[in-house]
Amino acid sequence: MARNPQHRDLFAGALELMILHSLRVKPMHGYALVKHIQLVSDDLLQVEEGSLYPALQRLLRAGLLESREGISAKGRPTRIYRLTRAGVKHLEREKSGFQIMFAGIARVLAVSKA
Amino acid sequence: MPWIRRLCRQRRYQDLSLSIQEHLEEKADELMEEGMSREEALQAARRAFGNVGLIEERSREEWIWPELDGIRTDLKYALRQLWKHPGFALTAILTLTLGIGATVVVFSVLNALIVRPLNVSDPQLLYNVEHKEHGWYMQSYPDYLDYRDRNSTFDGMTAYDTIRAALGTSQTVTKNFGYLASGNYFDVLGVQPALGRFFHANDEHGKNSAPFIVLSYDFWRQRFNSDPHVVGTTVDLNKQPLAVIGVAPKDFHGTEIFFWPDFWIPITNASMVGYSRHYLENRSTHNPFVLGRLKAGLTPQQATDDLNSISRQLAEQYPTADYGLNAHLVKPGLMGDTWGDPIRDFLAGVMALALLVLLAACANLGSIFAARAADRSRELAIRLAIGSSRWIILRGMLAEAILVALAGGVAGTLLASALLQGLSRWQPFVEFPYHVVVLPDAKVYVVALVLSLGSGLLFGVLPARQVRRSDATQVMKNGVGTEMFFRRFVLRDVLLGVQIALCTLLVAASLVALRGMERSLHAPLGFQPQGVMLAGTDLTMAGYKEGQFLPVQKRMLEETERIPGVSAVGIIDRTLLGEGCCGSEGVFRAGTTDFRKELFDSRNFSISPEYLAASGMRLLSGRNFTWHDDADSPPVVLVNVTFARMMFGTTPAVGQHFLLYGGKLPKEIVGVVEDGKYQSLTENPQPAMFFPLTQEINDNDTVLVVRSALPPTEIATMLDRTLSNIDRNLPLTLHSWPDALDLALFPARAATAALGIMGLLAAMLAITGTFGVATYSVSKRMREFGIRVALGAAPVELIRAALGRPLLLLLSGSIAGLVLGVLASRLLAQIVYEATPHDPMVLAGTMLTMTLLGLLATWIPARRSMSIDPAQLLRDE
Numbered sequence: 001m002a003r004n005p006q007h008r009d010l011f012a013g014a015l016e017l018m019i020l021h022s023l024r025v026k027p028m029h030g031y032a033l034v035k036h037i038q039l040v041s042d043d044l045l046q047v048e049e050g051s052l053y054p055a056l057q058r059l060l061r062a063g064l065l066e067s068r069e070g071i072s073a074k075g076r077p078t079r080i081y082r083l084t085r086a087g088v089k090h091l092e093r094e095k096s097g098f099q100i101m102f103a104g105i106a107r108v109l110a111v112s113k114a
Numbered sequence: 115m116p117w118i119r120r121l122c123r124q125r126r127y128q129d130l131s132l133s134i135q136e137h138l139e140e141k142a143d144e145l146m147e148e149g150m151s152r153e154e155a156l157q158a159a160r161r162a163f164g165n166v167g168l169i170e171e172r173s174r175e176e177w178i179w180p181e182l183d184g185i186r187t188d189l190k191y192a193l194r195q196l197w198k199h200p201g202f203a204l205t206a207i208l209t210l211t212l213g214i215g216a217t218v219v220v221f222s223v224l225n226a227l228i229v230r231p232l233n234v235s236d237p238q239l240l241y242n243v244e245h246k247e248h249g250w251y252m253q254s255y256p257d258y259l260d261y262r263d264r265n266s267t268f269d270g271m272t273a274y275d276t277i278r279a280a281l282g283t284s285q286t287v288t289k290n291f292g293y294l295a296s297g298n299y300f301d302v303l304g305v306q307p308a309l310g311r312f313f314h315a316n317d318e319h320g321k322n323s324a325p326f327i328v329l330s331y332d333f334w335r336q337r338f339n340s341d342p343h344v345v346g347t348t349v350d351l352n353k354q355p356l357a358v359i360g361v362a363p364k365d366f367h368g369t370e371i372f373f374w375p376d377f378w379i380p381i382t383n384a385s386m387v388g389y390s391r392h393y394l395e396n397r398s399t400h401n402p403f404v405l406g407r408l409k410a411g412l413t414p415q416q417a418t419d420d421l422n423s424i425s426r427q428l429a430e431q432y433p434t435a436d437y438g439l440n441a442h443l444v445k446p447g448l449m450g451d452t453w454g455d456p457i458r459d460f461l462a463g464v465m466a467l468a469l470l471v472l473l474a475a476c477a478n479l480g481s482i483f484a485a486r487a488a489d490r491s492r493e494l495a496i497r498l499a500i501g502s503s504r505w506i507i508l509r510g511m512l513a514e515a516i517l518v519a520l521a522g523g524v525a526g527t528l529l530a531s532a533l534l535q536g537l538s539r540w541q542p543f544v545e546f547p548y549h550v551v552v553l554p555d556a557k558v559y560v561v562a563l564v565l566s567l568g569s570g571l572l573f574g575v576l577p578a579r580q581v582r583r584s585d586a587t588q589v590m591k592n593g594v595g596t597e598m599f600f601r602r603f604v605l606r607d608v609l610l611g612v613q614i615a616l617c618t619l620l621v622a623a624s625l626v627a628l629r630g631m632e633r634s635l636h637a638p639l640g641f642q643p644q645g646v647m648l649a650g651t652d653l654t655m656a657g658y659k660e661g662q663f664l665p666v667q668k669r670m671l672e673e674t675e676r677i678p679g680v681s682a683v684g685i686i687d688r689t690l691l692g693e694g695c696c697g698s699e700g701v702f703r704a705g706t707t708d709f710r711k712e713l714f715d716s717r718n719f720s721i722s723p724e725y726l727a728a729s730g731m732r733l734l735s736g737r738n739f740t741w742h743d744d745a746d747s748p749p750v751v752l753v754n755v756t757f758a759r760m761m762f763g764t765t766p767a768v769g770q771h772f773l774l775y776g777g778k779l780p781k782e783i784v785g786v787v788e789d790g791k792y793q794s795l796t797e798n799p800q801p802a803m804f805f806p807l808t809q810e811i812n813d814n815d816t817v818l819v820v821r822s823a824l825p826p827t828e829i830a831t832m833l834d835r836t837l838s839n840i841d842r843n844l845p846l847t848l849h850s851w852p853d854a855l856d857l858a859l860f861p862a863r864a865a866t867a868a869l870g871i872m873g874l875l876a877a878m879l880a881i882t883g884t885f886g887v888a889t890y891s892v893s894k895r896m897r898e899f900g901i902r903v904a905l906g907a908a909p910v911e912l913i914r915a916a917l918g919r920p921l922l923l924l925l926s927g928s929i930a931g932l933v934l935g936v937l938a939s940r941l942l943a944q945i946v947y948e949a950t951p952h953d954p955m956v957l958a959g960t961m962l963t964m965t966l967l968g969l970l971a972t973w974i975p976a977r978r979s980m981s982i983d984p985a986q987l988l989r990d991e
Contacts, residue, residue, distance in 0.1 A: 029133065034137075049162075049163045049164055050164045050165075050169050053133070053170070053172075054173045054176050057130065057173045057174070057176035060176075061176055073140070078132060079133045
């Protein structure tokens, strides 16, 4: 798949963070998750499937997510992902970490030329 | 429980596939809503998603330790590949088995003889002290005492000597080997007895004060049936009673690697068991080895300096006996390291050859693997196209190589262990206590593992370039890498060339060894061993004193002469080219009174007048001895040509005189005999002098040299009977002279065997290598050949096309190998007597061998290319 040059790579942990947050709002299946992130970011962020599915498996393995059988919007059998309690805790921790990082980056970028 | 985990994982994988499947469907549905057909929509969805297989694989990898699991899969796949190509797998494994096996055998021997030190605590601190220059590994006992008492750099210093003696219990008398050892011997070495006690320094109270004997463990087991009450009993050694005080531990075999003693007795008792009365007092005869344990933290150089300051004092104190005395430290265990150098050189040389064989094997396997990679280029291209990474493909190929290498390594090590076990049990010289234990130890197994992995990596990585370069689209378009095959110069060809060069080198080396062997068999010995029986005995063992020798010896000669069929019989005091041969002493010009600086050292022998006729040693000028040259007549001597030339140049030697050390009566040279080989077949011409038995005694041995046309077994029986009649107590060893020469021929034989095996392995590798490449070349071009035959090409042209390259490689490789062989001549000369690869026979032989090998290896492929049926072939394609 040709990469859209407008879409930058996310930095480490960002994809996981967004997945966790999105799934905290509402348990979803994979495709819905892609759509959701695309939608709420006003198309600014596009999740690559090539990263999404490995990331989901990573989170499942870490015990931050769980999956169960479910039905997609179109009525097909699929797997619905939802946060575990550990996932909620992890999300909170990560979110504050990210906020600190963003604040830091913002301050650095705010310094104008002397 | 692994199966539960696997089951869970299986479930996860299914879930994942389901999710992705649904993802694609949903996306397609959406696109269909925008107006696409289902087919278009599905395709578009898939395009947008990316490589489904790859993403799925990456997602799965999150669940496992990906590399490890990947490797497991790789190994499984590799195993399946090998299973499916048993011919290839077996060839590869067998090749490595031979290569690694050979290297492991050589390394084990090297390890046992050179790397692994004596079996005592802190062996690296032990040094033999030599005097004068390297090779003079004996010391005089008084000098030993001075070194021991005056030095400040050794924790302890012990002296030991080897002895052959008749050991009698109440039942039997046998000839055995042992050590004479100073009282502190076991304490300096730090060895504890398995039974009873050892003798100590405080057991020594002067000459013959300690009538004790310590038995070796094996001897105790074999001769005394592991009798726990052996301590306290008495045995006879050369008819002298000695009390058994202890048994040495099982794994202690003395301090000479090749000389495993049956017993140890105190060195102070040397004269009691038949050594010279002056053994302990004479400063100018050098008998025992001196072994010192360096103080921890000191360098050998500091110790040498310390000992040399003592040497200088001694030289001042005893200006004649200790003139020019100085000390050298050498590694112990191999006759003051005098055997160390040749053994090291030889083994290093053979090791280099073994590594070359392994390298050739790797080159061989490299070309097979490269060919396989080329064969699989389509498969690889497909795998690349569907998203496999080059690394994964490479990993798969490496897994195959490593698997083959490990299998070969294990098989090679097993083969080597079996060989080494045989070698350790093998006692080439029944007469002598030469034992070599070369069983592999941990070090050897580590080396085997490293070798296998190393070679696996080596030939596994070779085809990697091919994978790296291969362009999927190109290969799929062109079909099976034709483009790659027709390039002028492929890695495979280089590898084959290298391999053949190495093999030629090895074949040349083994031919050189064979020629050297042949030459040493035909080197002039200075005597005629054919048809001669040797009967060796030691009169001191039967309890005779020096003055009583002559009458017994005369009786032996007379009785033996009477045996029907005996044409001549003589006596010499040492077996030429036998074990323990030879002694030497310094010679001085007649009229000399200052005996500090000798003219040269000459081999010395005592013979009876009949010895010349019996041995076949030719008298070139002057006269032989007679029995009238006795103790009362003027001293006479026969010298060899080299002696005459060294002392008198071109002046005739007969009628001239010279002196021995401290002598007053000059010896008159009455005759000159031909040169000969005395100690080893490879020695340079040595000066030698022969004294009448009646005038000089050098050694306690009496060797009857019996020339007879009778078969050896027959004459042996009669000799045994005759000599036993003279004295029942005489320990007798009987063998034909050619058999006795085995010892002298052993190095040449060992070298020839080692090099021969290497050469054979190399030849086999050359065949398989050339065969592989030739067969491959033919099979790849079958289609082309079919067309050419259809168009009317003659078989000869096909053969030229098919085998031109392998043969060219064979030729250029052989020439390169020969050039290498000529360059390596110095290495070979160290290994084999009179080895020279410049020998036209060797050059021609090598070329002939390689040509034959080439023909052999290309015969089947050539037949195959000639039997092409174009119709059949083109239909198949």
